Amino acid sequence: MTDPAGTRTADPAALWRHSDFMKLWSAQTISAFGDQFTGLAIPLIAALTLQATAGQMGILTAVERAPFLLIGLLAGVWVDRWPRRPILITGDLGRAAVLLTIPVAALTAGLSMLHLYAVGLVVGVLTVFFDVAYQAYLPALVDRRQLVEGNSKLEATRSLANLAGPGIAGVVIQVISAPLAIALDAVSFVISGGLIRLIKGQEPAVVHGPRNPLIADVREGLGVVFGHRLLRSIAGCTGTFNFFTSALFTLYFLFATRELGLGPAQIGIIFSLGNVSGLLGALTAGRLARRVGVGRAIVAATLIDGLGLISIPLATRATALPLLVFSGLLTSFANPVYNINQVSLRQAITPHRLQGRMNATMRFLVWGTMPLGGLAGGLLGEGLGLRPAIAISAAGGVLAFLWVALSPVRTLKVIPEPAE
Numbered sequence: 001m002t003d004p005a006g007t008r009t010a011d012p013a014a015l016w017r018h019s020d021f022m023k024l025w026s027a028q029t030i031s032a033f034g035d036q037f038t039g040l041a042i043p044l045i046a047a048l049t050l051q052a053t054a055g056q057m058g059i060l061t062a063v064e065r066a067p068f069l070l071i072g073l074l075a076g077v078w079v080d081r082w083p084r085r086p087i088l089i090t091g092d093l094g095r096a097a098v099l100l101t102i103p104v105a106a107l108t109a110g111l112s113m114l115h116l117y118a119v120g121l122v123v124g125v126l127t128v129f130f131d132v133a134y135q136a137y138l139p140a141l142v143d144r145r146q147l148v149e150g151n152s153k154l155e156a157t158r159s160l161a162n163l164a165g166p167g168i169a170g171v172v173i174q175v176i177s178a179p180l181a182i183a184l185d186a187v188s189f190v191i192s193g194g195l196i197r198l199i200k201g202q203e204p205a206v207v208h209g210p211r212n213p214l215i216a217d218v219r220e221g222l223g224v225v226f227g228h229r230l231l232r233s234i235a236g237c238t239g240t241f242n243f244f245t246s247a248l249f250t251l252y253f254l255f256a257t258r259e260l261g262l263g264p265a266q267i268g269i270i271f272s273l274g275n276v277s278g279l280l281g282a283l284t285a286g287r288l289a290r291r292v293g294v295g296r297a298i299v300a301a302t303l304i305d306g307l308g309l310i311s312i313p314l315a316t317r318a319t320a321l322p323l324l325v326f327s328g329l330l331t332s333f334a335n336p337v338y339n340i341n342q343v344s345l346r347q348a349i350t351p352h353r354l355q356g357r358m359n360a361t362m363r364f365l366v367w368g369t370m371p372l373g374g375l376a377g378g379l380l381g382e383g384l385g386l387r388p389a390i391a392i393s394a395a396g397g398v399l400a401f402l403w404v405a406l407s408p409v410r411t412l413k414v415i416p417e418p419a420e
Helices: 012-017 019-049 054-070 072-081 084-099 101-107 113-141 144-176 178-197 214-226 229-259 264-274 276-292 294-307 320-349 352-367 369-384 386-405
Strands: none
Touching (some): 012 019, 012 144, 019 144, 019 229, 054 229, 054 352, 054 369, 084 113, 113 352, 144 276, 144 320, 229 320, 229 386, 352 369
8 A cells, every 4th residue: 555665655544654744744743832832922922011902913913914915826836836845944944033033032121012013924924935835745745545634633733732732831921921932932943844854755846847927827826716616615715714713813812811801821721621622623524524525514614613703702701711612612623624624625626736826825815814804803993892893703704604605615525536
């Protein structure tokens, strides 16, 4: 079932013996745990240390995600033209260096919202290239029939990090401070980059013939997504959901600390408890798709994800723990089921030469809505107050499932074959 090198094989179980995949998986695992520290620390620095307003939190969310809107399409062209492994290594090491400026600034009393904006923007640019290259790299590393299993393993460790990480991160932040906790994430990026550098497998050679103009390659990437009814529906669903959840979570930390009276350790524990079901979702995503069909699994996961948001604006100081944990349990189960199946579907139906542009176009469409959602959340929070703004955002997130429920995605039993 394996080739002489023991790498590309159709046997899903053989991924445990696939040395290059194991290095990629280990790198992702370490980085995912490190991300828990930054994911809590930066908004807590803004909310508690720098006393940010709702509008400033909206700007912070916007600058972190703006690169996907500004350079996402171009990144896809470049990722298809360059080897992908060096892009991943540069993305990891670059983000480590930028994040280390936060604890340095904090120790020298130079930390400000402007600094957080700058860090968010630069890290966002590096993340654009990393994410586009990362999703385009996996199909070059493993057999097409291993994509669901590979994505399931990657999502399982992400879910495990979401389960254990926030609780640990919340305590660490409370004990050693948020800026110093970010240094731990920087270290995780360095380790991740080192592991990816050890990958031996060769990618399919990049063809260096006459190149199309940049705009022509961008247009081809857009055509891949907009011209394919499955990809188009997934893009609409994910983009809509990301817009409203970005608006909601722009205000989440202000709502949790100022209206619900929660501290860093309590918020970390809520995230950890809420993420208990995430590992279950990651481990059963493929099985659910085989039992009910990949299309129904995608539709159901999107609906559950949206419904999980409803309990957030209902939380009070007395009910914060059960309602916020319940929200987390629903969304953390549904997220990996949706992501594993829709990402595997996208990767499987797209020819290799277009993987970078397809992923970049999807990122442009589905993450490009996030800075807009962040700004909208900040404006709603300033104008209506935190709770009404979060309620509106939650209602919008529920409706996102209609994109796939009313499309051909719903009827898919299995992942179809790719078409050139």
